[in-house]
Amino acid sequence: MTHRASIMFLTLVALFLIAPFVVVTGVSFGASNTIAFPPKAISLRWYQTLITEPDWLKAIGLSLLIAAIAATISVSIALAANYALWRTGSGLSKLVFALGIGPFLLPPIILALGASLFWAEVGWYGRMEATIVSHGVFFVTLPLVIIARGFASLTKEVIEAARMLGATETQVFRTVVLPLIAPYLITGFALVAIISVNEYLIANMIAGFVVETLPIKIFNNVRYGYSPVVASASMLFVAITVTALLVLARLTDLIGLLGASKED
Amino acid sequence: MADLKISQLSKAFGTIEALRDISIDIEAGEFICLLGSSGCGKTTLLRLIAGLESHDHGEMTLAGQDLTAIPSHKRGIGMVFQSLALFPHLNVSNNIGYGLNLRGEDRAKVTAEVDRLLGMVGLRGLGERQISALSGGQRQRVAIARALALKPQIFLMDEPFSALDAALRDQMQSEVKRIQQELGVTTIFVTHDQKEAMALADRIAIMHDAKIIQVGTPDELYAKPNSKFVAEFFETSNVLQVSVDNDGVYMGTQFLGARAIGVLASGTNEIAIRPEAIELLKSDESPQTPGTLINQRRLGALIEREVDLGGQIILQSAFVGQGLTFEIGDRVDVRMDLSKAWVLSG
Amino acid sequence: MTARPAYGAFCIGLFAFSALAVFFVVPLFFMVVVSFYKPDPMGFYKVTFVWENYQKFFASFYYKVSLRSLYSSALGAVLVVALAFPTAIAVSNLSRKWQLFWVILLLSLMCLSEVIIGFAWLIILSESAGIPRLLEFLGLWTNPRSLSPSFWAMMIGLVFLGFSVVTLMIYPQAAKRDRSIEEAAVTLGTPPSRVFTKVLVPSFRPTLISVTLTMFVYLLGVFVMPTMLGRPKDWTMTVIISDKALGDANLPLGAALAVVMLVVTAITLAVALLAERHGQR
Numbered sequence: 059m060t061h062r063a064s065i066m067f068l069t070l071v072a073l074f075l076i077a078p079f080v081v082v083t084g085v086s087f088g089a090s091n092t093i094a095f096p097p098k099a100i101s102l103r104w105y106q107t108l109i110t111e112p113d114w115l116k117a118i119g120l121s122l123l124i125a126a127i128a129a130t131i132s133v134s135i136a137l138a139a140n141y142a143l144w145r146t147g148s149g150l151s152k153l154v155f156a157l158g159i160g161p162f163l164l165p166p167i168i169l170a171l172g173a174s175l176f177w178a179e180v181g182w183y184g185r186m187e188a189t190i191v192s193h194g195v196f197f198v199t200l201p202l203v204i205i206a207r208g209f210a211s212l213t214k215e216v217i218e219a220a221r222m223l224g225a226t227e228t229q230v231f232r233t234v235v236l237p238l239i240a241p242y243l244i245t246g247f248a249l250v251a252i253i254s255v256n257e258y259l260i261a262n263m264i265a266g267f268v269v270e271t272l273p274i275k276i277f278n279n280v281r282y283g284y285s286p287v288v289a290s291a292s293m294l295f296v297a298i299t300v301t302a303l304l305v306l307a308r309l310t311d312l313i314g315l316l317g318a319s320k321e322d
Numbered sequence: 323m324a325d326l327k328i329s330q331l332s333k334a335f336g337t338i339e340a341l342r343d344i345s346i347d348i349e350a351g352e353f354i355c356l357l358g359s360s361g362c363g364k365t366t367l368l369r370l371i372a373g374l375e376s377h378d379h380g381e382m383t384l385a386g387q388d389l390t391a392i393p394s395h396k397r398g399i400g401m402v403f404q405s406l407a408l409f410p411h412l413n414v415s416n417n418i419g420y421g422l423n424l425r426g427e428d429r430a431k432v433t434a435e436v437d438r439l440l441g442m443v444g445l446r447g448l449g450e451r452q453i454s455a456l457s458g459g460q461r462q463r464v465a466i467a468r469a470l471a472l473k474p475q476i477f478l479m480d481e482p483f484s485a486l487d488a489a490l491r492d493q494m495q496s497e498v499k500r501i502q503q504e505l506g507v508t509t510i511f512v513t514h515d516q517k518e519a520m521a522l523a524d525r526i527a528i529m530h531d532a533k534i535i536q537v538g539t540p541d542e543l544y545a546k547p548n549s550k551f552v553a554e555f556f557e558t559s560n561v562l563q564v565s566v567d568n569d570g571v572y573m574g575t576q577f578l579g580a581r582a583i584g585v586l587a588s589g590t591n592e593i594a595i596r597p598e599a600i601e602l603l604k605s606d607e608s609p610q611t612p613g614t615l616i617n618q619r620r621l622g623a624l625i626e627r628e629v630d631l632g633g634q635i636i637l638q639s640a641f642v643g644q645g646l647t648f649e650i651g652d653r654v655d656v657r658m659d660l661s662k663a664w665v666l667s668g
Numbered sequence: 669m670t671a672r673p674a675y676g677a678f679c680i681g682l683f684a685f686s687a688l689a690v691f692f693v694v695p696l697f698f699m700v701v702v703s704f705y706k707p708d709p710m711g712f713y714k715v716t717f718v719w720e721n722y723q724k725f726f727a728s729f730y731y732k733v734s735l736r737s738l739y740s741s742a743l744g745a746v747l748v749v750a751l752a753f754p755t756a757i758a759v760s761n762l763s764r765k766w767q768l769f770w771v772i773l774l775l776s777l778m779c780l781s782e783v784i785i786g787f788a789w790l791i792i793l794s795e796s797a798g799i800p801r802l803l804e805f806l807g808l809w810t811n812p813r814s815l816s817p818s819f820w821a822m823m824i825g826l827v828f829l830g831f832s833v834v835t836l837m838i839y840p841q842a843a844k845r846d847r848s849i850e851e852a853a854v855t856l857g858t859p860p861s862r863v864f865t866k867v868l869v870p871s872f873r874p875t876l877i878s879v880t881l882t883m884f885v886y887l888l889g890v891f892v893m894p895t896m897l898g899r900p901k902d903w904t905m906t907v908i909i910s911d912k913a914l915g916d917a918n919l920p921l922g923a924a925l926a927v928v929m930l931v932v933t934a935i936t937l938a939v940a941l942l943a944e945r946h947g948q949r
Contacts, residue, residue: 060860060861060895061761062908063861064754064757064758065758066755067755067758068755068759068762071772074828074830075773075828076831077670077776077792078785078789078791078792078828080789080790080792081788081791081797081798082788084797084933085791087798092796093791093794093796093797094797095791095797095798095801097794103776106827108857131687134682135683135684135687136684138681138684139684139685141677141681142678142681142682142684143681144679145677145680146672146674146677146681148678148681150678150682150685151683151684153685154681154684154685154688154770155687157685157692157693158686158688159682160692161692163885163890163937164884164885164889164930164933164935165828165885165886165888165906165929165933166889166891166906167888167889167905167906167909167910167926167929167930168696168699168828168926168930168933169695169696169697170694170910171909171910171922171923171926172695172696172698172699172903172911172926173691173695174913175695175698175699175919175923176691176694176695176704179698188835188913191691192691195687195688195691195692196692206863213405215403215404215406215407215409216405216407216408216409216888218374218403218407219401219403219407219408219409219468219801220409221394221395221397222372222373222374222394222395222400222401223395223420223421223422223424223471223472224395224424224425224472225395225420225424226714227674229424230812233409233420233424233885234409234411237411238410238411239835241861244926249722251777252779253779255736256780256781256782256783256784257781258780258782258783258891258892259782259891259892259906259910260359262914263910263913263914264442273781273782273783273784276781276783276784277772277783277785277892277896280783280786280787280790280896280912281895284675285926286672288787289787289791289943290787292784292787295784296780296784297736297774299779299780300776303775303776303779304772305909306769307771307772311777312542312772313608313764313767313768313771313843315841316771317842319692320830
């Protein structure tokens with residue numbers, strides 16, 4: 059590919075990727091009761107509806123709450139697995155790692171059905187706690203892999219230096235390991251939170267009829283006759299997701315975290 | 323300060339023998355260099371002393387106390403790692419004060435102590451700097467101050483200057499020497515650079531293939547290497563394979579000189595002879611041991627020449643103005659003062 | 669560090685293991701068990717051992733649905749990779765600033781809910797707001813109709829969904845590739861326009877195969893696109909399973925269908941892994 063051809067190709071791809079959201083943005087700022095693009099008149103009424111109607115507010119609140127706790131659970135598991143692997147290198151910790159990759163590879167419907175059967179048996183079917191735990195466990199893969207990069211960046215000599223200066227195992231963790239892997243923990247947390255906020259299928263099969271998260275509410279709205287408020291809800295989502303990633307990009311080296319740095 | 327006695331220490335990693343029967347006594351306040359090429363076991367020995375690895379056999383005592391059971395951080399040891407291993411998330415002061423802070427010393431005392439250490443290593447006023455904002459030499463100084471912060475009995479350094487350029491390395495060497503003499507701390511310094519070892523050490527232990535093969539002052543090692551390895555390591559003696567009979571000393575069929583009584587036994591010997599114990603003459607005067615001058619260069623007040631003697635390159639040196647002058651390519655007659663040669667053990 | 673027993677670290681590892689074992693492995697295992705239970709129209713299921721759920725699968729409609737799912741996922745996966753690979757390469761040749769832009773764009777899309785992407789395409793394909801209206805405006809289509817639901821609407825949704833994932837999977841390797849090979853090819857007379865097919869595609873072949881297979885599995889599991897953009901006859905296995913489980917409350921049948929899907933997934937992933945291993949040699 060020549061340079062110019064490749065830039066043109068990328069521009070087309072970018073158009074394909076961004077166009078749907080331009081249209082949705084237009085619809086969300088429309089004044090009419092029906093979905094129309096380009097909008098005949100601009101108004102903020104659908105955003106107003108979104109933040110004043112208790113139903114929508116509740117869905118937003120639930121989604122954020124679930125995401126925050128699920129991300130905490132996910133990062134805790136990923137940190138624990140990585141610490142055990144780093145500290146002991148034992149077979150158990152390698153097994154944990156292999157297990158942790160699993161949820162990423164399996165179709166979500168399988169996870170969702172398994173989880174809903176499991177929670178029904180346990181008696182938590184339809185409870186928010188069940189959604190939180192399942193999200194936390196199923197989304198562990200990304201933090202697992204990202205935090206592993208963090209541990210790989212710790213050199214053996216830095217840890218030995220801390221030990222020789224009198225740090226106990228706990229102190230080494232608190233004063234050296236934790237500060238050095240913090241960017242990786244933050245990235246892992248943010249990604250799980252974003253994925254959890256956006257996830258539909260698992261949340262719906264575990265507790266969808268009781269715990270109506272934002273994606274579930276949007277889906278139900280689209281299915282049973284929709285109004286432009288769905289567009290404003292979607293754009294709110296896009297805004298949250300993109301903002302979170304932009305903040306992340308400022309705090310950390312995203313390209314490096316993906317493993318795409320040349321010096322890696 | 324206390325002396326460190328190591329006897330018959332051995333260590334293997336799997337089937338690879340890292341150290342074999344290491345014995346050395348290090349006196350209090352002494353500056354010892356462990357010198358050898360990579361893989362000779364010098365770093366492993368340092369790590370055993372530091373308590374970062376445990377040995378398989380042998381003993382280590384510090385001031386008469388067995389070190390084996392004492393964990394690394396209670397041995398009274400400060401170490402500068404090859405990578406320096408500074409804490410990248412802490413500033414200079416917090417790096418240096420890391421150990422003191424862990425001990426729960428009160429803030430004012432830590433600050434005062436860190437200030438004193440900053441002054442000692444010449445970093446006064448840079449306490450608030452981040453490690454990433456320091457130059458290579460400044461990082462070395464932080465690492466040294468951090469290792470000395472807990473007033474160790476033994477100070478270990480693992481090739482700390484190998485990444486520095488020559489000028490900076492010279493400067494850091496004299497700094498280390500100065501600090502060591504000020505504190506009088508027993509110091510063990512690992513290096514593969516013989517010039518560095520010569521410049522720093524009270525005594526040098528030369529290591530090769532998991533063993534210490536010679537220990538001595540720089541002068542002793544320079545003047546009388548006990549083996550071909552040491553001699554070649556210092557690159558300052560000629561090592562020759564010679565046969566000796568009643569008439570004289572021969573290298574192959576080449577006659578080197580008359581047999582010096584009491585120095586060489588009959589038979590095959592490996593001998594070493596220093597460049598200054600060799601004299602060159604114009605070959606037409608008395609062509610007993612003819613060679614060809616292939617290179618010569620001035621080193622300060624000395625002239626160093628390389629002579630091809632029947633395939634073996636021999637190093638010869640003389641003060642400028644002493645002896646004859648030659649051109650490259652000249653045929654020369656090589657005279658060796660064999661009374662100054664000595665036999666190598668292996 | 670001297671090798672001392674690290675009980676603390678062991679317990680911490682045990683915590684991670686238990687979390688995954690209890691909330692990931694046990695539910696999957698339990699699902700396999702349920703697939704052998706007898707459906708009970710009054711409750712969830714009766715605890716016995718029957719093969720009838722699997723017999724239903726092989727004897728009927730579900731079998732055809734699965735074949736159709738396999739077809740649409742495979743087609744989708746190939747289209748996604750065909751689009752994503754040149755993108756990843758082109759992005760990796762950009763300046764670092766633009767690379768970051770693309771990484772953020774792709775990460776946003778990867779994280780964004782299927783529901784929202786589906787909704788966006790629903791609008792852009794609809795007669796009142798999207799492409800049909802634009803074509804009408806341009807005078808190219810006199811009597812526009814909505815372009816969804818249809819098979820190709822669903823396909824666009826699937827490709828859009830998978831695109832960001834695959835590009836982000838290939839991108840790190842594309843960014844780290846040894847560019848001297850391409851330069852060498854050009855100096856040896858390969859026209860720059862053909863370096864892509866002559867040099868890049870062959871050198872990325874193992875990655876491309878394994879990514880295509882991974883994407884196949886991923887698309888097999890997509891739920892929202894078929895329901896939002898596809899016709900009922902385009903519905904995939906995922907939709908049917910969810911329908912059986914939630915709609916008909918026939919959990920054992922849903923579980924059996926999920927187990928079949930699990931097996932297909934496992935086989936595909938094993939092949940992908942082999943392809944990657946083989947390529948590394």
